[in-house]
Amino acid sequence: MNALSNVKLPPWLQGLANSKNKGSVAAPILIVMLLAMMILPLPAFVLDMFFSFNIALSVIVLLTSLYTVKPLDFMSFPTILLVSTMLRLSLNVASTRVVLTEGHTGADAAGKVIEAFGHFLIGGNYTVGIVVFVILTIINFVVVTKGAGRIAEVGARFALDAMPGKQMAIDADLNAGLIGEADAKKRRSEVSMEAEFYGAMDGASKYVRGDAVAGILVTVINVVGGLLVGLIQHDMVFADALKNYTLLAIGDGLVAQIPSLIISIAAGIVVSRVASDKDIGSQLVGELFAKPEVLYITAGIIGGLGLIPGMPNLVFIMLAGALGGSAYMMTKKKVQKVAADTAAAEAAAPAAAAAASEQEEATWQDIMPVDTLGLEVGYRLIPLVDKTQGGELLKRIKGIRKKFAQEVGFLAPPVHIRDNLELKPSAYRIALKGVEVGTGEAFNGQFLAINPGMATGTLQGMVTTDPAFGLPAVWIDASLRDQAQSLGYTVVDAGTVVATHLNHLITTHASELLGRSEVQSLLDHLGKESPKLVEDLVPKMVSISTLQKVLQNLLMEGVHIRDMRTIIETLAEHAVHTQDPGDLTALVRIALGRAIVQQLFPGSGELSVMTLDNRLERLLMQALAASGPDGAGIEPGLADTIAQQAASAAQQQEALGLTPVLLVPGPLRALLSRFLRRSLPQLKVLSHAEIPESKTIRVTALVGQQPT
Template identity: 80%
Template sequence: MNSLRLPLWLSSMNTKALAAPMLIVLMLAMMILPLPAFILDVFFSFNIAMAVIVLLTSLYTVRPLDFMVFPTVLLVTTMLRLSLNVASTRIVLTEGHTGPDAAGKVIEAFGHFLIGGNYTVGIVVFIILTIINFTVVTKGAGRIAEVGARFALDAMPGKQMAIDADLNAGLIDQNEARRRRTEVSQEAEFYGAMDGASKYVRGDAVAGILVTVINIVGGLIVGMVQHDLDFGTAIKNYTLLAIGDGLVAQIPSLIISIAAGVVVSRVASDQDISAQLVAQLFARPEVMYITGGIIGGLGIIPGMPHLAFMMLGGMFGGIGYMIQKRALKPAQDAAAAAAAEAPASATAAPEIEEATWQDILPVDTLGLEVGYRLIPLVDKNQGGELLRRIKGIRKKFAQEVGFLSPPVHIRDNLELKPSAYKIALKGVEVGTGEAMNGQYLAINPGMVSGPLPGVETKDPAFGLPAIWIDAGLREQAQVMGYTVVDAGTVIATHLNHIITTHASDLLGRQEVQLLLDHLAKEMPKMVEDLVPKLVPLNVLQKVLQNLLQEGVHIRDMRTIIETLSEYAMRTQDANELTAFVRIGLGRAIVQQLFPGTNELTVMTLDGRLERLLMQAIHSGGDAAALEPGLADTLTSQAQMATAQQEQMGVTPVLLVPAPLRPLLSRFLRRSIPQLKVLSHAEVPDTKTIRVTSLVGGQS
């Protein structure tokens, strides 16, 4: 039984988990145990192959986080090279007197084939490779990683704010927000790790120089003292072995350093390095034409290599021609298709049909029209990121407010500006704006550290000052405290704001009926007893619209139905029924306005003003009955009190007697839309009230 346990245990383990420990143990073994020349050849070949794999992987990754393990790979490959240096040094010093193949065929090949067997040339080549690796590639990659780490850490608060803004706007769900936060944290950790790992590569370059010098000096001593070799033979054998050993380690080190520079120096994009080079470096035919002309012109100058320059000039000219031809092909195809259709339309003009009822198109409840530059945002074949966000907006709206908004009908409008869009409600324009596709809107929340270059504008949803900036300034803007969003998010946020503020207009008769049909699945008896037995459908719709006009969610339909069933026999007036329903929803209304607190910070009316308003109610019963001077005083005092509440960071709420609440809510809604009016009857007994200001008191 014991003989079977070990294989079963091994088979149950993840073989991938054994790779890293086995590699570390192998590197330690190479430092301690002597290796035969053949095994050394295998490991040197593996080291070169690993360097090539790392370089190609770095070239084909789209984002730095796609190769998150790179800092660890950098450390492991560096330790592998140092282990091989130790193992090769041992065999060079012990067997170097036997000839240049003492340390294996790989070192011999690098010593003879690459440097022609001339140790002076080998020393020069080795020094040049080391200088390139140490002073250029490694130093530059380390500096980029250091700066990237600092900017990634500085940008974390701005990125977190942008994620929270998308989450609050309903553009993403909790899982997506969690994924983005993890990605932001991983990005900062990656650049920090790269900053530290780059020091290993620089240390490896220094170690390569020292090991090579030690091998040469030590080989001379061993060869001349222990093996009685003459100076010429000793310096030839041991120098060729040392230089070959150094080149075998230094070339993979240079390849790994280049890979590190590629990873940390790339700008975030959805393309790999090859696609970016082809798309950006060879994108303009005029650049190829001018380059070909300059290189060809150099070939005409006497003394220049005419054939080489003329061939290169012709090659660049041919590349420019191919690029230009490929760019004109779609336009030529479109022109040919239009020309083919033109004769048919000219020869047979269609007869105009009689008008029918089918020509009368219904008005869309919610419509979004975009200019032609914004079509990629709403085209499913081109990604259509805005389509997914609109679905998220409707879902979040339904979950929070309590009913499903009508679908958004999207169409292009060539009469709009190329980057403009228009939001219509029942055919009437309710919002417009511009969104620069490919750029980012940097919104100033009021605490930024400085200005940015770009086109100044205002956030179309909330009117905050903002700037349209290029994609390259996104990180800088987040570091400076701006909330940075793309064009699709700008439109989606504006649309979400429109839907929320016009929720009562979106709740039509059909939506109410669909809501009742949905509720009937869970509480069929309550719905059947209410509509139409006690309350007509139109009265229920008006009550729900009244609630939505004042920002009260209608998710708790059970309480609404129960309250209406209780008071419907007393009155059929929608406004009175709304007052009763608000009292029933009082706890939810207060929770919506003051989440997470037991103390309500509110404004209230001065006693004298309250008595005047009560008299106006008894005399006229409407806001129109207010005397003009009294109305002006009430508006100005309420505006000042609201501003005071907002400066304190609390929701402006005016607490008034129940009879005054409908009057003041309708009257103040137009001039102070952010002010909420509550009645004393709507406040639960468990809440504590703290009055911060009196409206109508002595100022």
Template identity: 85%
Template sequence: MSALSNVKMPPWLQGLATSQNKSSLAAPIFLIMMLSMMILPLPAFVLDIFFTFNIALAIVVLLTSLYTVKPLDFMAFPTVLLVSTMLRLSLNVASTRIVLTEGHTGADAAGKVVEAFGHFLIGGNYTVGIVVFIILTIINFIVVTKGAGRIAEVGARFALDAMPGKQMAIDADLNAGLIGEADARKRRNEVSQEAEFYGAMDGASKYVRGDAVAGILVTVINVIGGLLVGVIQHGLPFGEAAQIYTLLAIGDGLVAQIPSLIISIAAGIVVSRVASEEDIGTQMVSQLFARVEVLYVTGGIIFGLGLIPGMPNLMFLTIGGAILGAGYMMARKQKVEGSPVAKAAKAEAEAAAAAAAAPPAPEQEEASWQDVMPVDTLGLEVGYRLIPLVDKTQGGELLKRIKGIRKKFAQEVGFLAPPVHIRDNLELKPSAYRITLKGVEVGMGEAFNGQFLAINPGMASGTLQGLVTTDPAFGLPATWIDASLRDQAQGMGYTVVDAGTVVATHLNHLISTHASELLGRAEVQALLDHLAKEAPRLVEDLVPKMVSLSALQKVLQNLLVEGVHIRDMRTIIETLAEHTVHTQDPGDLTALVRMALGRAIVQQLFPGTNELSVMTLDNRLERLLMQALAASGPDGAGIEPGLADTIAQQAAQAAQQQEAMGLTPVLLVPGPLRALLSRFLRRALPQLKVLSHAEIPESKTIRVTALVGQQPG
């Protein structure tokens, strides 16, 4: 014992013994076992064990497919299909060897399992066995396997066609801040895995069809070979040899064909189910027996057939009466649960319980300042059907998405937006929501929980069945569809999002649009405190010595109104510190800050390019506007109304041409005109950005694509 204890294990054996992932050895051992069955002779007892294991494996696979919620939950199914097929073929080889070598000794030569299938299932009649075996093979080969293979083929095609649309939807959610990089990577993997799964299922189904053909050929060969061996080698009479070897061959074929049929049915269940949050059993029961009218009509038909003379009356009357009784019980249950009396009794019981548990009501207190509730800066009100979207206990994801929106807004724009106060509002429609800013409604829409909004980005083909509407955030044409049409819509080029994403995207758009109104004095002070941690002297020298907090707030709001981010607070503070000694006018200071931020503004509008495609003013119009500005002042009140309408119309046409070419609509004007035209065109053309020549970096090249104010001809 001591000598053995001093023997050291090789490093590879130590690693194998201490491995945490013992299950990784299962596949190599299983493959070696299948090869051994093909090469080495097996005793009948061992063959019984493997036949029983094969049947158990088929049942496990079938039950797993029944309790699978979505196909990717059983992603290993194509491999399991291949391995189970190879196991059956290995068992066919091993059983064929023992049937031909030991078949003359009796019906139990190939083990008790083969004998039981040959005698118990088919009554010892090899003619009946041949017919049953052929029928099972036909069912497996022509019906189940062919149908499952076709569904897998179509599923793989639709999954591949829908992959670009799904990837675009993931990128859109990522860009909107609704999901993080990790979630986006996970969803991309799921999209690719889904396509690979259906492709693998399409290929794996060919193995099952080949297994069915091989089962027929192996059975025929076993019968013919058994007759030759029994008659020629062992001298058995032809009739006795035919009965022994045919029963053995048919029993062997049935033992292999029944598990094959079970696994084929499992494959059909996995690829034919529609994605849902319920397993297939719950779906079938809840949907097949959901309507009382169906049970009444079915029970009435069966009961009526039982009244016809010559029919098996007792059986039909019993089954029909049972179905009618089940329908009556279901209708009674629904009526009791939905009756006003039951609802009132339930509400009364709940109210009584709450009253018993509640402490005595205190005396009515005098009104105080505590009764004055401050107005929420940002508010989201939802109808009662949208409450699950904002309730953590019901799995609502909207709260998490709103946190992501605020974080992404802070990173991009440069300050932290106020929290969003969420509450339910019974005055709204059940599926409606309302977004408020300082107590005033700024956006409203409808989102149907459990359905998906298919948005047409302009490239979608075909129409979808559902409620036609528009995207509440950007006004694009859209349709509310059921979950079953999601993959079809993505394959047609639609961007498909759920109800929570619709609300979150609308909220994100409105927060970005009203960023200037969200920047209050508290947020400006928080910005200064944050900057003071890195550059305390810079902040101390500016506020309040050189510029007041309200003036700084006005400059920052002016930038946000025109969509300019204020992340670069250092540059803004330094520019103000340099120029506040000359002017305190917020408009002039905003223009100076914009020139300092010119490179960032241009980068925001024209990312990744040195050529700026812009619109400009016609020379005559430019001179006319400069004269009007000099005569009327910076407010531009002296511009003639007809000229103002012409400028607005031509600017709108030029902006549409820019967008049609895939370009950002930007109007380049002289510095003195920039604020005037930006303020004038902002209401009619919010997508148009107005830049001055002084804001363009010298390294950029300007390409004029349209002239506003040019005379025709």
């Protein structure tokens, strides 16, 4: 044992010995076996074994195809088709060698299998054998193989043409939250494999066609070659040589063509079946013999033929009786089943009523989860969100979520879309956590011409306003699109109107979309690159609820949270001094000052801002000191004055094409931002500490300045 254990095997033998998947050895062995049959002479007994195995293999393939539910369940079929074809051709080469070298010794020279097919199946008559062989070859080559190849070709073309649509449908379901990433990946793989399968079947059918041609040629070569060998080398009489070698050649051809025909039938079954959840046998029986009316009519026709003189009366009448009896039994079973179902329903009705009365109590199952984001559409807008009708809105919503994640810094929840017959036909409603936050109308097939303030003419159509930004607009027909664009209108289709409105509301309510799970996902994502930074902050120094509040404060004022590293580092630096979310938000804003200013003034070195009048600034500082950070001590008259003057100054800024920004001292920033946010959502309030030193400030207006 020790000596044997020390023997070193070649690397390829060690790989085979150590292979966990023993089936992987089958392919190399099969290739070696095929080459051996072509090159090495085989005894008659070995030929019998291989011919028997070939017949058994073809029967196994046929039965497997019959019990296959869908084509992808038999993905290896194209490869099996190639292997079985090569096996038959190798056997033809091996049997041809034996027939030509030993054919003069008798009909069993090439084995018992060839002898049986040459004698018992065709009665030893080589003329009948030739006819049978030609018929089988024609059936295989012209009928079965050609039809299966055509079906596979069309199936491959349709599968490739439908692949983009199927991929978009999978993306739409994934975007709508109907399936997960794992299910989407599995469905994409199935779509790709289906196209590859039909393409492989299209090519593999050529193997069977070539096999049929090769079978004819091999048979002709065996007959002619056998005659020459028998007459010239073995001095046989012509009649004996013709009989011996023709029977051997026909037997060899039949042994190869019958399994080839079986494999071709299996290929036709696999590619011709329609997708169903049943195997082909159950499908045929369930659909062909499902209606007793059909059997009754067929029995009447066959029975009528059986009464005609000269017809095989007994056979026809027996068949008609069998069909009629089967139809009667099927009808009787249906009546019994209907009666049993009716009785069961009547017996279960009182129990169901009692159970219903008992279940009137509310249960936890009655509580349905509320969708974070929802879009409800009227029935005329269903084509916009129906993937089967080419709706583009699903794709645009996917793009909105991707753009939002890239710009704002977290992934918004999926938008759940459903139809609502209570809405107007062309209306839609956008809901946040079950509460309506936006509504509008979009007319499918028409275009919305929006006046950005520079349009030079009027258009015929239904006057309305842009649902996202409130700009004046007109719904126009498609024929007026070019005219509207030439007049300076911004023209968009109905799907873009809904998508733009949804994008605006998602951005506006970003702070409400950032839940605890989204914050945890942000931490997990950052933890992949900086695990120590996240571990040191949450939950050791700051709780996840405090972090969520800080991020929501930033989003509420339109500050993006893409730079999570800076946010986390700032919180880690100052969390030892304060845990107040407001104070932490102010410190984070200072750290993000450069990004905030760039977001408001992209590519500008000079910042045109509004500021507070000195007198108003002192009053607000005194009120803040007296009332605290909530600003409850500001007098109503002063509050109205600030709101009015801030609105007037913001309008002047917007008229000049500038972003309305109010620059105030740090202690006043949170107070004024909270106070002005409701009446002036477009106004941004910055503190002096948030302005980078490299920027130049230009004051364009003073809020609170006394008129002179």
